[in-house]
Amino acid sequence: MSELFESELAGLASRRALRILRSTQGRAAVIDGRELILFSTNDYLGLSHHPAVIESACRAAREYGWGSGASRLISGTTIPHAEFEQAAAAFLDKPAALMFSSGYAANTGLLTALMGRGDTVFADRLCHASILDGARFSGAKLIRYTHNDPDDLARRLAAAPARGKRLIVTDGVFSMDGDIAPLAELAQLAERCRAIFMVDDAHGFGVSGPQGRGTPHMAGVHERVDIHVATLGKALGGEGGFIAGSRSLIDGLINFSRSFIYSTSPPAAQAASGLTALELVKSDTGAKLREKLFENMRKMVQILEKIGYNTQPVESHIVPIVMESGERLTGCYRYLLERGLYVPAIRPPTVPSGGERFRVSLSAAHTGDDMARLGSVFDELKAGGLL
Numbered sequence: 001m002s003e004l005f006e007s008e009l010a011g012l013a014s015r016r017a018l019r020i021l022r023s024t025q026g027r028a029a030v031i032d033g034r035e036l037i038l039f040s041t042n043d044y045l046g047l048s049h050h051p052a053v054i055e056s057a058c059r060a061a062r063e064y065g066w067g068s069g070a071s072r073l074i075s076g077t078t079i080p081h082a083e084f085e086q087a088a089a090a091f092l093d094k095p096a097a098l099m100f101s102s103g104y105a106a107n108t109g110l111l112t113a114l115m116g117r118g119d120t121v122f123a124d125r126l127c128h129a130s131i132l133d134g135a136r137f138s139g140a141k142l143i144r145y146t147h148n149d150p151d152d153l154a155r156r157l158a159a160a161p162a163r164g165k166r167l168i169v170t171d172g173v174f175s176m177d178g179d180i181a182p183l184a185e186l187a188q189l190a191e192r193c194r195a196i197f198m199v200d201d202a203h204g205f206g207v208s209g210p211q212g213r214g215t216p217h218m219a220g221v222h223e224r225v226d227i228h229v230a231t232l233g234k235a236l237g238g239e240g241g242f243i244a245g246s247r248s249l250i251d252g253l254i255n256f257s258r259s260f261i262y263s264t265s266p267p268a269a270q271a272a273s274g275l276t277a278l279e280l281v282k283s284d285t286g287a288k289l290r291e292k293l294f295e296n297m298r299k300m301v302q303i304l305e306k307i308g309y310n311t312q313p314v315e316s317h318i319v320p321i322v323m324e325s326g327e328r329l330t331g332c333y334r335y336l337l338e339r340g341l342y343v344p345a346i347r348p349p350t351v352p353s354g355g356e357r358f359r360v361s362l363s364a365a366h367t368g369d370d371m372a373r374l375g376s377v378f379d380e381l382k383a384g385g386l387l
């Protein structure tokens, strides 16, 4: 490798590093030889450890083997894949669904299949990277509207040339800010401008709305959402992504979505455990877990009130604590670690410069003691003038 390339890589490599866990990741994990309470996982209901979820993964692995051995269109589609897709579509009141190996693959595979040169994607400025990447890879024009601002979107729709397909896309629950999109207003704009309306509800699925069906059901607009994306990697406690929509949309993706066609199918065990997790989400167990999560959200509000942090209301289980000065982030992060708490510090480019923050991710698995400990360490940081 050339010296220039080496030095470029060295500059990049110093920015982020991997942390190796020596245990399962539940409410706590062993990292660097110490047990830390995690406020970092998207396993919002704690289902990654549920015995029924683990058992169905094991059963499917024994029956179908671990790897699927081929892409979905060749010989990589098993009964668990088909059953998961049917159940996910029914849960979201859509005719059909399609599972991908990740939410990232679902979004990029969808946008590149559906959109192209001459089309326009209107995306919220804070949409997840997988949506922005998919829009860019597709060759369509990407217009980013001001975060959660339907008036700005309306202006941009009016100003854009009326040619090609138009697609409006938003996260349901925003992954770094935890706030919820104004879905009713966006649906109305999509209808008025004859645009396709897509919601990526990765973080709302399993948690928000009736039975955890997500933010479109919570806002009562699910029938007006053309494309509903969600993942198995968050509240379902597994791995994978899926898209729900019309039968023709799903057939089109089976034929044209490159991340679906040219990639090894996720293992049957992944689909089988996803199905069991989905059944739990729908059941009384799911209702109790959501109630516990909402209780932890209420405790988080009390913690924020106590430290006098009230710049942003808590709308979901993702709670950002945006720093007045990004320079203090690393010091606070180390202090939290010393006190046994792992709260991820989020820096640019994941968030814009000036938006450095702690992303507190709450789970039903957190106990009252975990929440109290988080509260008292934030108190100490506040008292020390750090937060």
Ligand SMILES: Cc1ncc(COP(=O)(O)O)c(C=O)c1O
Binding pocket: 102, 103, 104, 105, 107, 128, 130, 171, 175, 200, 201, 202, 203, 231, 232, 233, 239, 240, 241
């Ligand atoms: C809104 C959103 N969409 C998609 C993804 C990607 O999902 P996955 O982790 O399954 O690739 C994420 C991941 O954090 C996300 O926050």
